[in-house]
Amino acid sequence: MIETAPDSPYIISAQWVLPIARPPIENGYIRIQGDRICEVGRMADLPEYSRPEPPKAGTLLTPGLVNCHLHLEQSFPAVLAKAPGQPFTDWLLNVVRLLREQSSSEEKTQRCKSGAEELLRTGTTCVNDIASGPESLQVFDQMGLRGIVSLEVFHPDAATVDISGWVAAYRAFCQGYEDHSRLKPGLSPHSPYNVSPAAWIALLDACQPSAVHTHLAEFEDEALYLKGQPSCIQHLHQTILGRSFTPQSPATSPVEALGRHNLLNNRLIAAHAIHTSADDRECLRQHGVTIAHCPRSNLALHGKTLTAPNYQASGLTLGLGTDGRLSTPDLDLRAEARCAKRQHHWSAAQAVEAMTLEGAKTLGMDSQIGSLEPGKQADLVLWQAEAIGISPEAQLLHETTQAVQVMIAGQTRWKGGV
Numbered sequence: 001m002i003e004t005a006p007d008s009p010y011i012i013s014a015q016w017v018l019p020i021a022r023p024p025i026e027n028g029y030i031r032i033q034g035d036r037i038c039e040v041g042r043m044a045d046l047p048e049y050s051r052p053e054p055p056k057a058g059t060l061l062t063p064g065l066v067n068c069h070l071h072l073e074q075s076f077p078a079v080l081a082k083a084p085g086q087p088f089t090d091w092l093l094n095v096v097r098l099l100r101e102q103s104s105s106e107e108k109t110q111r112c113k114s115g116a117e118e119l120l121r122t123g124t125t126c127v128n129d130i131a132s133g134p135e136s137l138q139v140f141d142q143m144g145l146r147g148i149v150s151l152e153v154f155h156p157d158a159a160t161v162d163i164s165g166w167v168a169a170y171r172a173f174c175q176g177y178e179d180h181s182r183l184k185p186g187l188s189p190h191s192p193y194n195v196s197p198a199a200w201i202a203l204l205d206a207c208q209p210s211a212v213h214t215h216l217a218e219f220e221d222e223a224l225y226l227k228g229q230p231s232c233i234q235h236l237h238q239t240i241l242g243r244s245f246t247p248q249s250p251a252t253s254p255v256e257a258l259g260r261h262n263l264l265n266n267r268l269i270a271a272h273a274i275h276t277s278a279d280d281r282e283c284l285r286q287h288g289v290t291i292a293h294c295p296r297s298n299l300a301l302h303g304k305t306l307t308a309p310n311y312q313a314s315g316l317t318l319g320l321g322t323d324g325r326l327s328t329p330d331l332d333l334r335a336e337a338r339c340a341k342r343q344h345h346w347s348a349a350q351a352v353e354a355m356t357l358e359g360a361k362t363l364g365m366d367s368q369i370g371s372l373e374p375g376k377q378a379d380l381v382l383w384q385a386e387a388i389g390i391s392p393e394a395q396l397l398h399e400t401t402q403a404v405q406v407m408i409a410g411q412t413r414w415k416g417g418v
């Protein structure tokens with residue numbers, strides 16, 4: 001659905017407007033012109049002749065939600081359960097088999113459409129996606145979402161670095177999106193255990209991506225592999241690539257493995273980051289790396305997640321991601337925020353900030369989105385809450401609250417029937 005905002009400014013009001021960068025406004029409004037927000041304020045301050053009808057009780061107006069780690073291509077109808085005690089790499093092998101069985105462009109496009117519809121329906125307007133081909137970029141383009149989509153690369157070999165195929169794939173992937181107003185292509189070296197430093201460096205040199213998205217410190221065996229010790233990663237490589245590899249230069253942790261090759265920088269977004277030391281976190285902070293935190297996926301696959309207060313005390317930026325639908329039951333970022341809130345004892349306001357402004361900062365997009373402020377893009381969601389007598393942030397997080405209208409760049413991309 002596309003309803004273009006009229007050229008002349010128009011107003012959306014709600015019982016509570018949550019600008020995020022400042023306190024909630026009761027009986028507030030937003031004035032939009034074209035693709036931007038031009039005014040945020042209280043209805044009572046509008047001249048009487050231009051004041052709209054009083055907003056409906058229980059309505060909330062917020063920035064669109066930002067999902068910082070996603071694999072849209074994995075939007076199968078059900079999760080791929082990991083059996084208790086099963087190594088994570090065995091689960092990854094099952095994911096690879098499933099994706100290979102259903103790998104036609106039509107099948108991928110179908111899954112991407114179903115995932116993108118779910119994102120819009122649950123109030124997500126901006127994504128940080130990882131893809132194996134052009135399908136998710138095309139679907140996000142058609143459905144009007146915003147964000148970064150990174151081409152995933154696997155190249156654990158350090159001895160024979162032939163990246164020509166990946167570079168050609170990346171150039172084809174970027175075609176048509178070089179100057180796109182909402183979508184930015186990026187590169188995703190899968191992880192320090194699946195891409196050698198030599199290949200990683202050569203890829204960055206050849207592709208010059210503006211965003212880099214990786215999986216970092218997700219499970220214990222990563223560090224074992226990078227130290228040159230036996231781990232289940234040798235079996236993973238043997239099964240998928242037909243041989244095993246040794247790390248290029250042994251390191252004590254995945255963060256150190258990247259740091260010693262100057263691969264930590266403010267273009268890098270690191271997903272998961274469960275296993276880090278205080279030194280690792282300080283190193284990530286110094287280099288401006290941001291973190292995509294996926295609590296539900298981490299709990300389902302590893303039985304644990306990162307300790308958010310450690311990251312926040314280190315001054316790191318932390319956004320929320322659902323991960324792919326093979327490890328989480330849905331792509332609803334509010335469910336992710338509820339999980340994080342319980343895990344880390346966040347306030348409702350902290351959980352809401354993690355879904356919006358912190359997410360935008362994680363993706364380096366906070367000058368454009370993440371809060372309702374004049375000059376920012378009109379990416380916003382109108383919600384209808386049933387729960388009353390609680391703070392507007394708690395209303396937003398409540399399970400019974402539903403999105404009723406989702407706008408991106410001033411255009412309505414989804415409308416609910418509440």
Ligand SMILES: [Zn+2]
Nearest residue numbers: 215271323324
């Ligand atoms: Zn992932």
